[in-house]
Amino acid sequence: MKIKTKSLLWALAAALNAPNVLASNELRLNMPPGISDMSQKVYDLHMLVFYICVVIAVGVFSVMLVSIIRHRKSNGRKPATFHENIKIEIIWTIIPFIILIAMAVPATITLLELDNTDDSELSIVVTGSQWRWHYNYLDYDVQFQSILATPNEQIYGRLPKSENYLHEVDRPLVLPTNTKVRFLITSEDVIHSWWVPEFAIKRDANPGYINESWTNIKEPGIYRGFCAELCGQGHAFMPIVVIAKEPADFEAWVHSEEQRLAAEAEQEQKLLAMEMSKDELMDLGRNIYLSQCAACHQPNGQGIPGVFPKLAGEGMAVGDKTAHINIVVNGSSGTAMQAFRSSLSMSELAAVITYERNAWGNNTGDLVQAADIFNFIQGEE
Amino acid sequence: MSTEPTKYYVPDQSVWPIVGALALGLMAFGAAHFTIEASKQEAGFGHYVLGAGIFVLFIMLVGWFRDQIRESRAGMHNLQLNRSYKYGMLWFIFSEVMFFGAFFGALFYARMIAVPWLGGASNNAMTAQLLWPHFEAIWPLTLTPGGTETQAMGWFGLPLLNTMLLVTSSITLHFAHIALEAGNRSKLKLWLVLTVALGVTFLFFQGYEYVHAYRDLGLTLASGVYGNTFFLLTGFHGVHVTLGALMLFIMTLRVFAGHFDKDNQFAFMGSVWYWHFVDVVWVCLFVFVYVL
Amino acid sequence: MSTVVAENNDAHAGHHHSKPTGIKRWLFTTNHKDIGTLYLWFSFFMFMLGGSFALVIRMELFQPGMQIIEPHFFNQMTTMHGVIMVFGAVMPAFVGLANWMLPMMIGAPDMALPRMNNWSFWILPFAFLIMLSSMFMPGGGPAFGWTFYAPLSTSYSTDSTALFVFSMHIMGMSSIMGAINVIVTVVNMRAPGMGFMKMPMFAWTWLITAFLLIAVMPVLAGVVTMVLTDKFFGTSFFSAAGGGDPVLFQHLFWFFGHPEVYIMILPSFGIISAIIPAFARKPLFGYSSMVYATASIAGLSFLVWAHHMFTTGMPTFALLFFMYMTMLIAVPTGVKIFNWVTTMWRGSMTFETPMLFAIAFVVLFTIGGLSGIMLGVTPVDYQYHDTYFVIAHFHYVLVTGAVFSIMAAAYYWIPKWSGVMYDEKLGKLHFWCSLVSVNILFFPMHFVGLAGMPRRYPDYALQFADLNAIISVGGFLFGFSQLIFLVVMVKCAMKKGEPAPAKPWEGAEGLEWTVPSPAPYHTFDTPPEVK
């Protein structure tokens, strides 16, 4: 009876779903087998455990079903009176135990392999913060942060959703294939969790501690993942995108990236001597604000009462300039307000501060230039 | 069983439970707002509500115990009910053990796991190398990874004296109990008063030690996990000593009023158990917080 | 009234036990039946509230994109849904059932400590008022999940955390007092002749549950205290800079949390062990192995907590230890399942509503338990953890487990409580609607989870859209099906229905069926003899 209902249900669900399945053609119902040796092993283990469970369920439920169909009063059955049988009770204590051992052995082997990060060829520090990922290639001069690229308009339904809705970032992590890559995972604020299903890696990013994990990607391609530990309002909005390239392509990419970052730093030095116009500052500042700050302080600067301070018309954004520069550069420790000195360039810092001091009716008229930031940081040291 | 009563005493309706619930509600609500206001140094209504809650709780305790004592003196309690009270008290003490267990657990975790890991032990070599390169794992943690400095509290001197005080008080209380069983009222009074006095002295020294820690050692509630566990463990213990001393004080009053005898002494026995429990907790504390 | 019941108390107590009336009856009561009723209605009210919050969640998740609420509010809904269902709906319902049934089952006149009993109950409304009031503070209520992991609940939370903490404190006191009462009642108040191995399974399972409660609620109290001091008083239990560790929070929380989930299932085992024999007209198979299995589950529950923390980066040997311990729990739980099935075997079954819910419990709880075993396999849990697969697992054990068993119990014992039979037609309708919709609601969650949808997400990628729409529809269907339950119970409370005999179920056993229906206000003032 139960089983009949179940299958009925499935027919119903399938029927409800049929048009969608046909249209989208990508309804996934199972775990991805993934693209590394390890993820394949994890997938196999998953299927093994799953089938064992199905067999147990089918066994238990069929006995029940037979009993329900045959041993009913309406069939004129008289109840038996037995209520104990030591032998059978011992048997059904031991058999599950043996089944469990059959699951535990492969699980142990896989686990030992998964947890072994020795002999890695490339190390990357992955740092979560509300709500973005920072990547630092320990062996190269490359580090950057990676932020959700889906615009707010799509999230709030003012624009149609793109194909990779919530699955796209401005700067993906680039990794070489056929290389043992070690991830050193940590966090700046709350606990996040770095998860790419195709690699079968999920590891919590604990503030103040570093967790290690590794993968060895077999095929070039784009792989997408998520933050898997509740980390506040932006938890659903800090995806992970990994581009895997052949080692040679990766080498090329990483060197061009090193050069690009070095050139940017040089440019930054030059900018120190230059003044930007108010319009330039406000334009750049607006972009930075929307991508970096608006998640908390809101696009209109209103913040969220009791959670994130309002910047429009009150507080530091209309108060002392140095205090304002200080909190953006150094953050406020123990709060969600992080230090932006490492993730933004001096001109970007200058621009966003200028923007905050002049947007939403904060007409302080103050301009902050990259040189001001430079001097502020120098003054601190 | 021949001694089993055949009838059971079910108390009549009582206002006190719901008054007690109201008291706890007010206290929780008030304490929460008071905490928020205090952390922002704002004036608010929290402490009034908290105060009102404590006041209502006090009324409730007086009322409830008055009823209870009256029933007990009127002989309405039978053996079975007394056993219920006894079991209830024992399980309550067990719950207290688990409460302290949580804080001892935190202490052991911090000492044996968190601090060594921050210093690079186990699978945390990279933690130390990348995040806390200058940190050295030692216990007592006199320099935290974040750079807060403090001094450790030694065990010799005041803590040792306090240990002796409490252990002695457990012994004197035991003598009091023996005196009660033997029906020797004057000895009972003497030992009981002595016990309460020892408890109060303990509390006094404990307060003195806190002042010393804050003033001379720079050891505060906020000075890293060593200070945290030190103050929360000794602090909660102190609260329990206060409670226990209060209970014993009330027992003393009741003894002077002629209450209790060999067969009718549940309240007394409950307080005695509680005091011994508080004492055992202190011994563990002394060993794990101060000495080791 | 009846012969078994002495209306007046004995003279030497000097009290006159008449049945009080009006509001005072409920406020000042010391009667286990009244208190049981209070608990049960309170729990149903909380179930509706927590359910409404779940429906807000399901509404937002009906399609991708942010439609009706903001992420911050979504997180509050998730948190409050979890907290209210666990601490407000399921636990009080079990305490309510214990209050009503335990004294009657073991032949006691009342709970051992009747005044404390009333105190435990009345703390709950205050605790939840405080908890709910936090949602109206600036910045809203707790938004860190029912697991309130630090440091999201410390440095990064809003002020309302203080209300959360203190309300947890008094809620915990209520639970501890309730548990002490149960233990003392069962240990000390059994009628002469009722040895431990003659007690109904419900008494056994509750005895063990009460032990778990007393052991772990204080740990919860401790850990919320540390959250409070970390947030407001500058301690750093959960902050590396001060030498603490955020993972310490999780160890302490789950040391409470895992036994807590068994607290929410062991009494169910007791209920099912009463209902299946009654409707199979055959004694419970393997009574003593049931007792040992329950005790082993409780014992093991203290050794598995870190299976919620496989991804936190514990050393490998710890992962292995907790994996093995977790798997072991399948053995005693399997014993229970097999015993129930064997009890049905060669019985003479009828299928009234309580039995239908009990059968559904066995099937669906097994499904939930098996997915639990899958979660317990560490390397694969790396994939399942914090996805909807976990959500599917625990709703199968909690909703089709705990909640279904509570409903089975309500149908089973309502004739005894109210004196009238419930409406069997409506009961069956309620069962079938619930059974179908609950599977539409929770079964597809396995698939979304495996496909990769993380939990606590207010918004999701397009490939999860279809299944989420189905799930939401199922959620509303299941929610509305519970209105039928409400109607059935209200009808009984208003005494509309056939008068019930003392023992309405042919195969039922136990002292509770020896007193008339409705059970008189005071039962067993003189202890019954048990052979």
Ligand code: HEA
């Ligand atoms: C009533 C509540 C309840 C119950 C009874 C259970 C029972 C079990 N649970 Fe569950 N669990 C929860 C409530 C519950 N759980 C909740 C609320 C969470 C999430 C918390 C959160 O994060 O918010 C959770 C999460 C959770 C996790 C963490 C997942 C994660 O976050 O990554 C794990 C991992 O091991 C787990 C395992 C188990 C196991 C092994 C059992 C076992 O007890 C099940 C045993 C039963 C059976 C196995 C079926 C019957 C047995 C047989 C038929 C015998 C033969 C079987 C075999 C040989 C396999 N549970």
Ligand code: HEA
């Ligand atoms: C016993 C516990 C219990 C119960 C009964 C339920 C019942 C339900 N839960 Fe559960 N749930 C949890 C415990 C429980 N849950 C926990 C612990 C979590 C984790 C929280 C966290 O992550 O921190 C969770 C999380 C959780 C999530 C994941 C949220 C997220 O990760 O973002 C979802 C999503 O669908 C969900 C849905 C539901 C639904 C639809 C029901 C339905 O079964 C509810 C049906 C009931 C009703 C609807 C009420 C009765 C209805 C009426 C009287 C009808 C009239 C009323 C209306 C129609 C408004 N729950």
Ligand code: CUA
């Ligand atoms: Cu970061 Cu969730």
Ligand SMILES: [Cu+2]
């Ligand atoms: Cu668990």
